[in-house]
Amino acid sequence: MHSRSHFSVVDMHSAGAQARVVIGGVPRAKGATMNEKRLYLAANYDHVRKLLMYEPRGGAQMSGSLIMEPCDPRADVGIVFIESGGWLTMCGAGTIGAATALIETGMFKATGPRTSIVFDTPAGLVTAHVEIKNGDVESVSLANVPSYLALKDHPIEMAGQGTVNVDIAYGGNFYVIVPASRFHLEVAPAYAERLMAIGRLLREETNAAVSVKHPLSAIAAPIPNVIFTGPGSGPGIHRNLVLFGEAGVDRSPGGTGTSARMAQLYARGELSLNEPFLHESIIGSRFEGKLTSVQNVAGREMVIPLITGRAFVIGLRSFFIDPQDPFQEGFGVGYAADAKRPAFTAHEERP
Incomplete structure (x- = not known):
């Protein structure tokens, strides 16, 4: 196996919706706000979204989030949302999934049976109030952006x-x-x-x-x-x-x-x-x-x-991108017409 890219993910479902939380391999994003980072990633790293969201690693129903450092000092975690359709400013099911993943994998230390995580999202600050019992997340209450x-x-x-x-x-x-x-x-x-x-x-x-x-x-x-x-x-x-x-x-x-x-x-x-x-x-x-x-x-x-x-952890996965794989950006039947083949070359480094 020859690979030049590696991504670590926690696969979740949030009320039945696929919610892939990307915790490793996230590209470094430029920007003073999370929305600027979203736009930068969309312009420069859309192939990362495609390979994580499209088949054979995902599908038409796949959505996910990229975990990174926040821009706003009031926030605990930065997050950018992706799906098979593009780059979102906010995703409630995805945030519920991300909060659950961070607590249950120990990436975010619980401070008690009710722990709050402030997410810096492209749409603004969103607070997830996480109810925990015996180490398991029983529910997440999301204080969303003004609507x-x-x-x-x-x-x-x-x-x-x-x-x-x-x-x-x-x-x-x-x-x-x-x-x-x-x-x-x-x-x-x-x-x-x-x-x-x-x-x-x-x-x-x-x-x-x-x-x-x-x-x-x-x-x-x-x-x-x-x-x-x-x-x-x-x-x-x-x-x-x-x-x-x-x-x-x-x-x-x-x-x-x-x-x-x-x-x-x-x-x-x-x-x-x-x-x-x-x-x-x-x-x-x-x-x-x-x-x-x-x-x-x-x-x-x-x-x-x-x-x-409520969301549930359903798997921990690592994805590798072989430079000889003809489906490096994935594919889709009836969607994903923008996936290119090949996306990477053997001489091109990707984060």
Whole structure:
């Protein structure tokens, strides 16, 4: 075996969603903030994302996080998020997974049965409150970034569907939100393929028609995700399907998606502060949420979400990149069209 690159990871699942925590081999990133580091890595090391997220090491549903030193002195850990679809500003399920991995592997020393970890993310500071019993993480409550409804009932023209009214909300990432019933479908595994196809078209049409940006951001970016909403498995339970990337269907309810959904409902007068919110994924896994307070951010009213969930360690792995491997950047069927072969040469060093 000849290898010029080595990556150490803790593989997790967070409410069913794959969450790969990269603890070794992370490239050195330049930047004064975590978002600057994210942009630097995306521009210079996207091949690292591809090889860790795409097949044969990952797949369309894979997401992950890169652990590094924080930029903000108030933070304990720096983190940048990756998935099969690109580089994210925030990932709630990924942060729950990372917090669990750091505690259970001993990389972050627990200070008691309730230990807090402050993560420096590209979206801002996020605090994970970790409940621990006998060395095992029983739950993680995530105090997420300020979230808000950006656009309400915005008309989007869709080929074959006519006018579709959507909400666009932010919970660390932007989401297009629409009821699955608008397309005469249900949020259920049997309808996942059809919802994915509709979601890709809806996202494309929305990004062509709408430009949104966070009030603290200088530039607008394409909306990466779509949430299809529907009734849950019981009274008071909300259900969703989150589309990410080209073929990703979140197996968890989504941490930033849950935040965006609560912000949407709050702005529409359908959810109050501190009202319990139970969010269910397409496979029936759940996050518990509530909105703890209201903040004014750059003249806009935003809410602070608290998301509680659980993640599990499922493996410790090392990945090696052979310079003769024709699939060094991976591959994907129906996604990953940007993977190049070969990515590395025998004469090129990679971190």
